[in-house]
Amino acid sequence: MSLQPSYLPNYFSIDDILASQERIPCTFSVNVQKLGNLNPSSEETDLKAGTALELPLWLVQDLSTGRQPVVIPELPKVYKEGYREILKADASAVDLHKFNLYYFELGSYVRVFDRKSDVADTLIHAFTNRFRQLMDVIDSTEHNPTDFQRMDSLERRLFKESKESRMKLHTWLEHSTTPIETAAMVLNHKKRKRGTDL
Amino acid sequence: MFGEKAVELIKELDRCPTSLPPYNTDLVSEVNNEMRHLIESNQDDARSEEENRSLSGESLLPTIKCRHSAVIRNIRCLLAYHYNRLRVLRTMRWQFGGVLPSDIKQNLSHLEVEWLTKYSNSLAQYMRSVGEEGINLATNLKPPKSLYIEVRCLVNYGKFELNNGIVLLLKKNSRHFLPRSECEELIRQGVLEHLVS
């Protein structure tokens, strides 16, 4: 449909839920009874203080705050200094998807785990830097799938939306009209049906 | 790990953003079971924590906190699963019109069928309220450039009567020159294809 709001994570947002499923390294600061099975490499019933584990972001966010934090989180390695240096050197050369599919969104959450670091600045720098390249890719008529594979989810969203509007503009300039089309979901449904009929 | 099943529901939607996979009754009830288990364990532990507060011994609060967090996460995934399905359904209502194909209807839970009926009704009520005679918002989706357009028929549709009384036979692969306003919905529904020279 025509409403395409600028992306802002919300309670129901699929991307945000998937981003918050990513695992964050952390260390338990207290004993947690009965939940030993959170640690796959141990058979004990209780989780001992000092245990280091990777837990999903949503759990880490809840457990690392409050008066008595249960875990102390760390920056995931792709946000640590080494990786930040790579981004600062030449952000556009990086395969961001290999770092993390939700690199920017996840980064905006985890940056508070190390307040002294310059994660936020690095993210902004990397985004601006890569954005120019993104625009070039969108403009180019050549379709190179590896370009897309190297993008993080935010970039992929921008890519798809811009590509779509480019196509529309192109059709409009060419024919000075846009054809009325079969609704996307109807089309999809037909294709599937054809698939099962065969 | 807690919440794994719930996030499976979300991944299922992520895989097919423009269609509606069958309502996953089994996975939803597994998530509900996990939640029930977490809630009950927490109630038990909260009780023993209360009784043992004076005794020395380790607190169960961190355990309770973990499980509580998992409950909240499960709720979020569960609601987001259902919410996003409703979003797909409302878009389908706009794209297919009032009647959904039966094979799609099979994929709905009975609550979803109920929701869609109510949505359709309140949409119709709204459309009737605009102007003197109401307005059909499901047509005129694109700015018109001409009154008549060339179309090709994609299926054997049968007879189709125009507003001026002329009856056409829409056969597969036949071409027609028709008033745009009258055939737009058929194009949207995949019966006709708009030919642009």
Place this chain on the structure above:
Amino acid sequence: MEDDENLHALLDTQDDEENEIELSPAVLIEVMEEAWLNEKFSPEILPNKIDFVELLLGQLSAMEENLENVGDRDIKKTLHLLEVDRLRFLVGSYLRMRLEKIEFYVDHILKQENSRLENREDLYLTEAELTFARNFKEGIDNHFEHLMRVHPTIPVDWKNQVIQPNIHSFVFSRSKTNIESIIIDEGNDDETVYVNKDSQMIISYNSVSNLVKKGDVQLV
């Protein structure tokens, strides 16, 4: 045309049988086109322009009736019918965009409307839109409550999840008058700028939202 307020004044007297004033179709169409653009590019829902919608729809019906008496071969008829179609698209698209926003931001919008009601301010939604919004919210709420009925003891935080429009997103805009000062949103120390009539700018929507509602700034 001075601005929308004058038009409102004109329209208000319309119901008054003694001095009925006709609004020229050209003005009406211009107002509708502007409303359509603003609604299309504004991240939040704007005050409704239902008066103009109703007026325009009335004129379109009248036009179509008149055209029925004109011979089919008259080229003027074709052109007029096309214009009617185009305007119907405009109205339809405008109303559709509003419905989409209402659905997506339903809790947020209803909250705002309630506070407007309490402060005796004008509502942004029409009566029919308000009914639609309430029905929509009720539909979602019922759906969720059914689902959560299996867990009677869970915390009810889930009830207050509101999706908000991103009012800080950037928009293209054109000023329709000279504007003394626009306060730049999130700028350093409330930076303000003077803007000439007809200048175009890319700016955070939040900085111009009031001017858009007043009619001093047009989104493009």
